[in-house]
Amino acid sequence: MDQGVAGLAAGNSSYVEGERGGRPRRAGSTPASRSSSPARSESERPTSPRSLGHLAVRQGxxxxxxxxxxxxxxxxxxxxxxxxxxxxxxxxxxxxxxxxDVTMRQLGASQTDDLYELVSERQGR
Structure with missing residues (x-):
């Protein structure tokens, strides 16, 4: 999978950290009501960033x-x-x-530089 700021990079670890500083959860620790959903077809796959993140967590x-x-x-x-x-x-x-919210407001020069450095570091890992 493609690595990047908003992209997915599959790995072997097992926690998810929420933006509100939520407590880490183990992958696969979702309630039974959510995990028993039928398999989705290719056109029904999740497309929101959060859905893609949860899919990545389920994959480890x-x-x-x-x-x-x-x-x-x-x-x-x-x-x-x-x-x-x-x-x-x-x-x-x-x-x-x-x-x-990457595109919600215009970034200043130093913010743009910081974001570029972050993307570059993630790409080079």
Whole structure:
């Protein structure tokens, strides 16, 4: 699968982290009512970012959902605290990183640079 900021990258880990700082869950720990759904045809496959993330979790990938604005704010704080590299490494760690609201507002030059660096680091892993 293709690796990227909003893409999927299948892996061998087993947790999902919600954008609201939710507690990590083990892959496959969904309630029985959800897991007993019939197989979907190719045209009925999930297409929303969250649906794709949940599909990746079921396949064993580590997935992180996050708002782009929150990620970029954390990276700006990382520049100020001189721990930017550590914050980028934390974002590169999950097999799949799904960023919401990427196109909701215009990014500044430093935010664009940070987003580019994040995508480049994830692509190079």
């Amino acid at each position: 990938a580590r997935v992180r959902f996050a708002k782009t604005s929150r990620i970029l704010a954390d990276l700006v704080d990382g520049h100020a605290d001189r721990i930017w590299d550590k914050r980028v490494r934390e974002l590169v760690r999950p097999d799949v990183l799904i960023l919401g």
